[in-house]
Amino acid sequence: MKTQLSILVVGLALSVASGARADIVVVVSVKSSVADLTKQQVSDIFLGKAMAFPDGKPAVPVDHAEGIAARDEFHAKVTGKSGAQLKAFWSKQVFSGKGTPPKELPGAADVKKLIAENPNIIGYIDKAALDGTVKVVFSP
Amino acid sequence: MKSKTMVCALFLTALATPALAADSEAFKLSGFLTVVGGKVLSSTKDTPLPYAPEVECPCFTSNWSYYGIYHDRLSFKPDSRVGVQVNGKITGDLSYVIQVVSRTADTKPNVQWAYLSYQATDKLQLQIGRKRVPLYYYSEFQDVGFAIPWVSPPTELYGWEINNFNGVAARYSTSFDDYNIVGTLFRGDDTVKKSLYNKMFAVYWNFEDTDVSWKQITGGDLEINKDWWTLRAIHLQSHNNTYLRESKIRYLQDMKVYGLAFNGDFGDWFFLTELTRNDRSYPDPAYTVKAPAFLFGVGWRIGKWTPFISRSQYMERTPFEAYSRQGWDGYAAVLRYDVNSSSSVKAQLNYNRDRAPLDDFSENATVFRVSYDLVF
Numbered sequence: 001m002k003t004q005l006s007i008l009v010v011g012l013a014l015s016v017a018s019g020a021r022a023d024i025v026v027v028v029s030v031k032s033s034v035a036d037l038t039k040q041q042v043s044d045i046f047l048g049k050a051m052a053f054p055d056g057k058p059a060v061p062v063d064h065a066e067g068i069a070a071r072d073e074f075h076a077k078v079t080g081k082s083g084a085q086l087k088a089f090w091s092k093q094v095f096s097g098k099g100t101p102p103k104e105l106p107g108a109a110d111v112k113k114l115i116a117e118n119p120n121i122i123g124y125i126d127k128a129a130l131d132g133t134v135k136v137v138f139s140p
Numbered sequence: 141m142k143s144k145t146m147v148c149a150l151f152l153t154a155l156a157t158p159a160l161a162a163d164s165e166a167f168k169l170s171g172f173l174t175v176v177g178g179k180v181l182s183s184t185k186d187t188p189l190p191y192a193p194e195v196e197c198p199c200f201t202s203n204w205s206y207y208g209i210y211h212d213r214l215s216f217k218p219d220s221r222v223g224v225q226v227n228g229k230i231t232g233d234l235s236y237v238i239q240v241v242s243r244t245a246d247t248k249p250n251v252q253w254a255y256l257s258y259q260a261t262d263k264l265q266l267q268i269g270r271k272r273v274p275l276y277y278y279s280e281f282q283d284v285g286f287a288i289p290w291v292s293p294p295t296e297l298y299g300w301e302i303n304n305f306n307g308v309a310a311r312y313s314t315s316f317d318d319y320n321i322v323g324t325l326f327r328g329d330d331t332v333k334k335s336l337y338n339k340m341f342a343v344y345w346n347f348e349d350t351d352v353s354w355k356q357i358t359g360g361d362l363e364i365n366k367d368w369w370t371l372r373a374i375h376l377q378s379h380n381n382t383y384l385r386e387s388k389i390r391y392l393q394d395m396k397v398y399g400l401a402f403n404g405d406f407g408d409w410f411f412l413t414e415l416t417r418n419d420r421s422y423p424d425p426a427y428t429v430k431a432p433a434f435l436f437g438v439g440w441r442i443g444k445w446t447p448f449i450s451r452s453q454y455m456e457r458t459p460f461e462a463y464s465r466q467g468w469d470g471y472a473a474v475l476r477y478d479v480n481s482s483s484s485v486k487a488q489l490n491y492n493r494d495r496a497p498l499d500d501f502s503e504n505a506t507v508f509r510v511s512y513d514l515v516f
Contacts, residue, residue: 040318049313049320049365052262066481080407083481084444091287091515094170096280097237097253097271100227 023127024070026078026138027112032119033057037137043079045122047089048099053122061102062111062123070108074124077140168227171516174285176219176292178202178509180212185503191343200492200507202292204299206245207336210507219292219509220244221283223252233259236269241283246336252283252304265311273305273354274324274361277372277401277414285513289412289439289448289474291488296454296470297416297433301337301380302354305330320365329355329378338382351383354395368406374399380420394421412437412450427460437472446476455495467495483514 026042028034034053044050046061053059064071066083075081081089090101105111108125115123116133125134183198198212208218225239235257242249255269272280278293285291292298307328314321331353338350359376375398382391399416414435421428437450452470456463474488490507494500 044315044320050315056262058262082441084478084484085441087481087515088287091172091284092281094227095172095223095225095239095284095287097239097255097257100168 024074024077024124024140025127025130025136026074026122026124026140027115027130027134028122028137029116029119030133030135032135034119034122034137039078039138039140042122042138046079046102048093048101058120059122060118060120062114062121063102063104064108064111064124065104065106068108070124070126074140078124078138166229169224170227171222171224172284172286173222173514173516174220174283174291174511175216176285176509176511177214177216178210178218178291178507179214180210181506181508183212183503183505185500185505189340189502191341191501192339194342195340197502198505199502200490200505201299201340201502202295202490202507202509203245204295204340205301205303205337206243207339208243208245210509217244219511223283225253235259250304255309263312263314265313267309267311268307270304270306271309271326271328272303273330273357273376274326274359274374275300275376275397276374276399276416277403277412279303284515285486285511286482286484286515289437289446289476290450290472291474291486291509291511294435294450294452294470294472295492296452296468297414297435299337300418301335301352302330302332305354305357307357318366321362323360323362325360326376327356327358329353329357334385335382345382345384346387348384348386351385352380353383354378354380359397368404370401370403370405372399372401372403392423395419396421407441409438409440411439425460427458427463429456429458429460429463429465431456439474444478446474446478448472448474448476450474453495465497466501467497469493469495482516483512486511486513 045059051059075086093099108129111123112125112129112134115121180198180200185197187197189195189197195209196211200210202208202210203218210218221241221243223239223241227237229235237253237255239253240249241252251270252272253270255267255271258266260266274280276297278288278298281287282293282298305328307326309324309326311324331351333351334349335352338345338352355378357376357378361372361374363370363372378395380393380395396419401414403412404410416433418431419428431454433454435450435452437448439446439448450472455467456465458465471491472488474486476484476486478484488509492505494503
């Protein structure tokens with residue numbers, strides 16, 4: 001009885017621990033014709049250096065709001081910029097008229113829904129939230 | 141007038157909560173604020189500037205474009221500024237940018253950007269309107285304190301009579317392999333009336349108010365970026381003139397500018413190098429003044445702290461002996477602290493050494509400045 005309980009407790013603890021680390025994947029709509037992208041290609045889209053996918057179709061990136069773990073993880077793994085560096089980069093771009101940062105959405109569910117409905121949009125979500133409406137184009 | 145504008149701008153800043161700064165589809169409001177307080181700690185000069193006797197020294201000109209000068213008492217006037225920008229989308233391919241900056245050093249706000257942009261293809265953008273002259277690496281965003289490592293970029297390279305042009309530009313951006321390439325071509329002109337820059341040389345201009353024009357500015361720049369490095373090259377030419385408003389005399393000059401910047405960012409440390417040259421040719425008597433300048437800087441990112449040091453130099457050269465050459469050695473040490481991801485505080489020490497061979501201009505000075513930078 002006690003052993004079963006302790007296994008259960010350990011199991012719960014492990015699942016909680018792995019859930020706290022957002023394993024993010026970069027996704028597009030299943031309706032999109034885009035296949036795999038490299039880290040550089042994804043980074044270029046999110047930093048406004050590329051406005052189209054490799055096949056020439058428009059690429060519109062969508063970010064999570066500041067303070068959300070998935071956002072920090074995405075930028076650490078893909079664009080390589082910390083929060084302050086990202087803000088300094090976009091300040092330079094915005095105030096020299098060269099571009100605007102990706103649209104930010106407050107909730108993970110909003111992000112996935114927007115991506116699923118619009119084949120031009122690219123974003124990132126928690127691996128655990130994957131379903132039949134979106135497909136993975138890059139896994140950091 | 142000046143304080144009203146500043147109050148209006150600050151009020152707008154206060155209103156711009158994150159909710160406001162977030163966009164609707166058509167319209168996005170954003171901006172930046174930099175408040176700088178500074179003073180000259182020590183100087184070898186205690187007499188007025190030779191070419192501008194109304195400027196008492198100890199003195200340090202930190203903001204040449206707007207006659208922003210520090211003395212040996214704390215001042216917030218030379219460098220403080222606030223900018224407000226509107227980004228608008230008219231159709232999918234047509235958008236506009238308007239940016240207005242208000243400074244404590246100037247009586248009226250200046251329009252820095254006011255242009256229409258047409259995305260002709262996914263790589264080519266055509267622009268018409270008012271833009272900043274993309275002179276050197278930081279020129280287009282040198283007012284945005286949050287985006288630069290110093291309180292303001294070195295005066296040996298940055299700070300001229302004209303900062304903007306009204307005209308046209310084309311911007312082409314592409315990438316292949318891991319290279320990102322952006323090239324621009326531009327053409328335009330601008331006139332600044334009652335030039336603040338020229339007040340530094342009031343004696344030359346008979347103590348009159350002057351209008352400065354850069355006309356038929358024609359140039360292009362190219363920026364290549366891969367991984368950790370960025371290379372930028374610029375060349376532009378223009379026909380300039382200075383017009384004395386009372387005597388109604390116009391002095392002509394031709395200008396050629398060259399610039400090369402090579403920067404590296406390794407995440408926890410970064411470096412900046414810039415080599416520039418600003419050549420001015422005069423018709424009568426006919427002579428040319430070449431003004432090469434350079435800048436080297438290194439910074440480290442340690443948590444929320446970014447210490448940064450830089451060395452810069454400006455040295456005029458000309459065979460014309462009657463011309464009073466100017467030269468400067470600049471040394472800067474900055475410590476920046478990122479309060480959060482939208483604001484920072486910096487403390488900067490500058491040592492400025494006067495290298496003017498004929499007459500010392502403002503002699504040597506050590507200046508300390510503290511800034512608060514915000515973007516919204």
